[in-house]
Amino acid sequence: MAGIPPQQALYVHNLNDKLQKEELKRAIYLLFAQYGPIMDVVATKVLRMRGQAFVVFKDVTAATTAMRQLQGMLFFDKHMKIQFARTKSDVVAKLDGTYSAKKKRERKEKERARERAAAKMKLKRSQQSAIQDRDAKRRKVEDEARARERERERQREREEKRKKEEEEEVPHRTLFVENLPDEAAGNPEMLAVLFQNFDGFGEVRIPPGTPPVAFIDFANALQAKEAKSGLQDFKITYDHSLKISYAKK
Structure with a gap:
């Protein structure tokens, strides 16, 4: 893909999301291994990552060849889409000495912070909705009570008028x-x-x-x-x- 420099990790998507994680990893490994040694295949059960995987080769040449040869291939009834991964995999970073556990922890903490913020926002919206529903119900009850009181007042006025007319x-x-x-x-x-x-x-x-x-x-x-x-x-x-x-x- 233009703008993403070649590297050992490939991002593979548009995969069949009905496959189990281990079944998908095994099938990808067997398919991509013919182009060079594979260091890692990453796939998760997370809903937003379904139908996606990362394949990490030992060298960039193998990754490039695999991407060219398998691009658009029909794989479990879907045409694969392949591009170089935007970030270096942990496996590669550990081998070339650029891996930083601290940075990884920071990334994970940022992800968790985003998830907590999203959950907090969702809870806040839910609470606001509940408050609005409660206020709407309270206003309805109050309006109905006022309407009943107005009707009772009109009834009292009619009764007083009738009694006054009778007295007169x-x-x-x-x-x-x-x-x-x-x-x-x-x-x-x-x-x-x-x-x-x-x-x-x-x-x-x-x-x-x-x-x-x-x-x-x-x-x-x-x-x-x-x-x-x-x-x-x-x-x-x-x-x-x-x-x-x-x-x-």
Whole structure:
């Protein structure tokens, strides 16, 4: 490869990553050994290094010949790609006296530091995601609680308004009934069966018109009040609840 000086170590990649490590090393050794003495074959189980290997020859000439002869060769159903390794192998460095255990330890420590930093960053992202999820759930719970409180407040306001209207009403012996179903028109018996259960009941009057309304007569205002309290909001049908007030004098 241009820019990488010839050396004894070859970087072989695009290999079949389904092979076991020892099987791959043995096959590579047998294939490359025909071009010269091999000092080492390196392959690992690390996921990011699968399908890759390093072959270290005793001399540069053998490595160069092997690279030229085997470049692109079909090897276990894949075409090999070969180039000179970018760094000198430990085996070669030990032989020529350039090996430095300290430098190797430093490289490994840098690699471990990068791995620790990556793991730390992954953990941090995971924690941030967990915090965001927790905050989102908390906000949802708080929003739902506020919505329920607003609904309770509206309900209290409606109830207070209704009570105030009732207090402001002038009691009368005749009740005015609204929110009746259409079938109540011309059918006073529909309401009579309800109101006749209260003392003082007189009659039900349903004047013509739509929507239907009714006037319920009682003997006195006190008896009318009892009937009003007893049947206020009574569901006469699934969709209709009685709305009862005192008739205007």
